[in-house]
Amino acid sequence: MNSQALTQSQRRYDAKAIAGYFRYRPWLAWARALKIIWNFVIFVLSLKWDDWQGQVEQNQPKRASQLREVLTRLGPTFIKVGQALSTRPDLIRKDFLEELIKLQDQLPPFDSRVAYQIIEAELGRPIKEMFSELSPYPVAAASLGQVYHGWLHSGEEVAVKVQRPNLRPVLSLDLYLMRWIASWISPWLPLNLGHDLTLIVDEFGTKLFEEIDYLNEGRNAEKFATNFRNNPTVKVPAIYWRYTSNCVLTLEWLNGFKLNDTKSIREAGLDQEAIIQIAVTSGLQQLLEFGFFHADPHPGNLFAMPDGRMGYIDFGMMDQLDESTKECLVDAVVHLINKDYSDLAQDYVNLGFLSPGTDIRPIVPALEAVLGDAIGQNVGDFNFKTVTDKFSELMYDYPFRVPAKFALIIRSLVTQEGIALSLNPNFKIVEVAYPYVAKRLLTGESPQLRRRLLNVLFKDDKFQWERLENMVSIARTDGSFDLFPTARLGLQYLLSDEGQFLRRQLVIALTEDDRLHTEEVQRLWNLVKDEITPNRLFNAAIGVLTDLSRESVAAILPSVTSLIAKNNS
Numbered sequence: 001m002n003s004q005a006l007t008q009s010q011r012r013y014d015a016k017a018i019a020g021y022f023r024y025r026p027w028l029a030w031a032r033a034l035k036i037i038w039n040f041v042i043f044v045l046s047l048k049w050d051d052w053q054g055q056v057e058q059n060q061p062k063r064a065s066q067l068r069e070v071l072t073r074l075g076p077t078f079i080k081v082g083q084a085l086s087t088r089p090d091l092i093r094k095d096f097l098e099e100l101i102k103l104q105d106q107l108p109p110f111d112s113r114v115a116y117q118i119i120e121a122e123l124g125r126p127i128k129e130m131f132s133e134l135s136p137y138p139v140a141a142a143s144l145g146q147v148y149h150g151w152l153h154s155g156e157e158v159a160v161k162v163q164r165p166n167l168r169p170v171l172s173l174d175l176y177l178m179r180w181i182a183s184w185i186s187p188w189l190p191l192n193l194g195h196d197l198t199l200i201v202d203e204f205g206t207k208l209f210e211e212i213d214y215l216n217e218g219r220n221a222e223k224f225a226t227n228f229r230n231n232p233t234v235k236v237p238a239i240y241w242r243y244t245s246n247c248v249l250t251l252e253w254l255n256g257f258k259l260n261d262t263k264s265i266r267e268a269g270l271d272q273e274a275i276i277q278i279a280v281t282s283g284l285q286q287l288l289e290f291g292f293f294h295a296d297p298h299p300g301n302l303f304a305m306p307d308g309r310m311g312y313i314d315f316g317m318m319d320q321l322d323e324s325t326k327e328c329l330v331d332a333v334v335h336l337i338n339k340d341y342s343d344l345a346q347d348y349v350n351l352g353f354l355s356p357g358t359d360i361r362p363i364v365p366a367l368e369a370v371l372g373d374a375i376g377q378n379v380g381d382f383n384f385k386t387v388t389d390k391f392s393e394l395m396y397d398y399p400f401r402v403p404a405k406f407a408l409i410i411r412s413l414v415t416q417e418g419i420a421l422s423l424n425p426n427f428k429i430v431e432v433a434y435p436y437v438a439k440r441l442l443t444g445e446s447p448q449l450r451r452r453l454l455n456v457l458f459k460d461d462k463f464q465w466e467r468l469e470n471m472v473s474i475a476r477t478d479g480s481f482d483l484f485p486t487a488r489l490g491l492q493y494l495l496s497d498e499g500q501f502l503r504r505q506l507v508i509a510l511t512e513d514d515r516l517h518t519e520e521v522q523r524l525w526n527l528v529k530d531e532i533t534p535n536r537l538f539n540a541a542i543g544v545l546t547d548l549s550r551e552s553v554a555a556i557l558p559s560v561t562s563l564i565a566k567n568n569s
Contacts, residue, residue, distance in 0.1 A: 013209040015179060017203055018172045032173050036078075039070045044079075063097040070109060071100075076167060079103050079143035079173035080208060083298065084411065101299075115148070115162045122245040130243055134160065144212055144316070149253065156252070157242060159313075163247040167212055175205040207295065207408070211316030214249040220315035221251065227290045231280045235311040243541035254311040265304050272423045277306030278310045281436050283416045286411065288330055291321035295408040297415050299422075317407050325351065342369045363398050370394060400409040414491045 022029050043066060050059045059229035071082040115138070116127055127134060129148045138146035139159075145168060148160040182197040208218055216238040225236035229377035235254065243250035257264040259279070265272060279302065294301070296317040303311035321329075328350045335344040345360040345367055354360065394400055402410070420427045 011209075011213070013202070013205040015175075015205065018176050018533050019179070022173065022176050026174060029177060036177070037076060039074060043067060043070050060093075060095045063241050064096040067096060068099040071103065075170055075210070076143045076164065076431075077171055077178075079107065080204075083296075085296070090252060095346070103143070107141045107143060109138045109146045110164055112137055112148075112483075115146065118162050118165065119160065119248050122248045122567055123243060131158075131160070140300075142314075152240070152243075153541075156245075158238070158250050158324055159237070159253045160215065160243070161249040161251070162538055163212060163214065171208055175201065175208070179205075192308055203408075207319075213246055214244060214316075215246055217249060217314075217316045218244055220252075220318045222295070223292060224312065224318070227286075227292060228282070231282070231285075234282050235309045236307060237311070237313060251313075254303055254305065254313065256305040257313050258299050259304060260299035260422050261301045262423060265423070268304075268306060270306075270308060271305055274308060275304050275310060276420045279416055279420060282310065283389070283412065284436050287335075287412075288323065288326060291323070291326050293319055293321070293409070293412060295412055296420070297412055299419055302419065305565070307384075317408075324497075336371065339368070341365075341371070344371075348400070351406070353400050355399065355405070358399060363394075366394055366398060368411065385530055461509060 043063075046066060047056075047063060050056045050063065068082070081437035082100050082103045086097060086103060104537075119130075120126060130152070132153045132425045134150035135148045139149045139324045140147045145161050148162065150158050150160050152158055179198055180199045182201050185197070217242065219378060221236055221239055225238075228234040228236060237254055240250040240252075257268065257270075259265075259275070262272070265275070265547070283293070283297070294312060294315065294317075296314065297312075301312065301314040303313070305311050328347055332344060332347040332351065335341075336349060341364050342360070345354070345363050348363075349356060349358060349360065406543045417427075
C-alpha cells in the first residue's frame with residue numbers, strides 16, 4: 001500500500017488500511033513506540049522513587065503535573081485520552097484530575113504563521129480578503145486545533161478554528177499502536193473488562209477521525225441547531241460555509257462564561273440553578289428525544305451566556321442513537337424508577353451490556369442490591385456517579401461489558417453531572433431529570449411513549465395510584481410544565497381506539513377490592529385542581545369529543561357501562 005492510499009483511507013478511520021500501511025513500515029511504528037515507552041517509563045520510575053523515599057504525598061502535585069506534560073508531549077492522541085480521563089473522577093485521583101482538566105483548553109498553541117498559511121491554503125484566498133480583523137495569536141488551543149477571534153468584512157464576529165498540521169498521519173500511527181497493544185493485553189485483564197478493548201480503540205479512532213473533519217463538524221452543528229430550533233434556552237453558533245474547509249472552520253462567536261467559571265457566572269448575576277436545569281434537560285433531550293448527542297460536553301465546550309442561555313460549541317465528537325436504542329433507554333429508566341429489576345436485567349441484554357442468552361436470574365438480585373441502595377427510598381437521592389461506581393463492582397462478578405457506544409453516553413452523563421456539581425455541590429441529577437422524564441411520559445406524544453406510561457402506571461395488572469400521584473407531583477416541579485394540555489392529551493387518548501385497554505383498566509382500578517377508590521381520586525384531584533378547573537376540563541372534553549366520530553363515542557359508552565356493572569356485581 002502506498003502513502004496516497006493511506007491518505008484516502010484516513011478521511012475515515014479504517015483500522016485494516018492503517019495496519020496494512022504500517023505493517024510494511026515497522027521502523028515508523030518502532031520509533032514512535034520507543035518514544036511513548038520512554039516517556040511513560042520515566043513517569044513510572046518517578047512514582048516508584050517517591051514511594052522508595054517516602055515522599056508520595058509530598059510529590060503528588062508534581063507527579064500530576066508531570067503526567068499532564070507527558071501526555072502533552074506525546075501529542076493529540078494522548079491528549080484526547082487524557083481529556084477522556086479528566087471526566088472520570090471515579091477512576092482518577094483528585095490531584096491528577098485537576099491537572100488533566102487543563103488538557104481541555106490549556107494546551108500550547110502552534111505557530112500562528114503556520115496557522116495563517118493553513119487558512120490561506122485551505123480557503124484559497126489571502127487573510128485580508130476574508131477577514132477585516134483576525135487576532136494575531138490564538139484565543140484558545142486544544143488537542144486538535146486552535147481558535148482565532150476575528151471579524152468578517154460584512155461585520156459578523158467570528159471564531160476561526162484551524163487544525164494542527166500533519167494531524168492525520170500522527171493519529172493513524174498512534175491508533176495503530178494502541179490497537180496492537182489492546183489486542184495483546186485484553187486476555188490479561190480481569191474477567192471480561194478487556195472483552196471489546198480493540199472495539200473501544202476502533203470507536204475512539206472513528207470519533208477522532210470524524211472530529212478532524214471540520215466539514216463534518218459544521219454539518220453536525222447545523223443538525224444540532226435544527227433539533228433545538230424551538231428551544232429558546234439553547235444557543236448554537238451559525239456556520240459560515242464560505243470560510244470553512246476540511247481543516248478550517250469559521251463560526252459565529254459566542255460571548256459567555258465557561259460552566260466551570262463559577263465566579264464569573266455569579267458575578268454576572270446568572271441563576272446557577274437555571275443553568276443546571278438547561279444543561280441536564282438539553283442533555284436528556286439529546287439522548288431520549290433526538291438520539292443525536294454531544295459526546296464531549298466538557299466545561300470548555302459549554303457556555304453560560306449573559307442573557308441566561310447556554311451555548312454549545314465544538315461538534316466534532318457526536319453520536320447518533322437509533323430508535324430501538326432510545327426506546328430501550330426509556331424502558332431502562334422506567335424500570336429503574338419502578339425498581340423492576342428483572343425487566344431491567346433484560347434491558348441490559350437488549351442494550352448490549354449482557355450477551356444474548358445470558359442467564360439473568362442470578363443477576364437480578366445483584367442489580368437490586370447495588371441499584372436499590374444507590375437509588376434509596378427517595379428518587380431525589382439518586383446520583384449517577386454513585387450508580388456507575390457501584391455498577392463497576394458488578395463487572396468483576398457478572399458478564400457485563402460496556403458497548404463502545406455507551407462508553408460515550410456514560411462519559412457524557414458523568415461529565416454533565418460533574419459540571420452541575422461544580423455549580424451546586426448539593427445537585428442531584430434526578431431532581432432535574434425525573435421531572436423531564438415524567439413530563440415526557442405524561443404528554444405521550446408518540447405511541448411508544450404512551451405504552452411506556454402504561455408500563456409505569458400498571459404493575460402486575462394493577463393500577464398504581466401512588467405512581468401517578470408521584471409523577472404528576474414531580475412533573476409540576478418543572479416550571480414550564482402545564483398540566484392542562486397534558487390532561488387534554490390524556491382525555492383524547494382515553495377516548496381513542498388506542499386507549500381501550502386503559503379505559504378498561506381504569507374502571508377496574510376505580511372499583512377493585514369491592515370499593516370505589518374515591519380517596520385516591522380525591523388526592524389526585526387536589527394535586528391538579530388549581531390548574532385544571534372544571535370549566536377548562538369541560539371545554540377540553542368538548543373539544544376532544546368534537547374531534548371524535550359519533551360512532552367512536554357510541555362505542556365507548558356501552559363498554560364503560562358494562563365494565564362498571566360487571567365489577568359491581
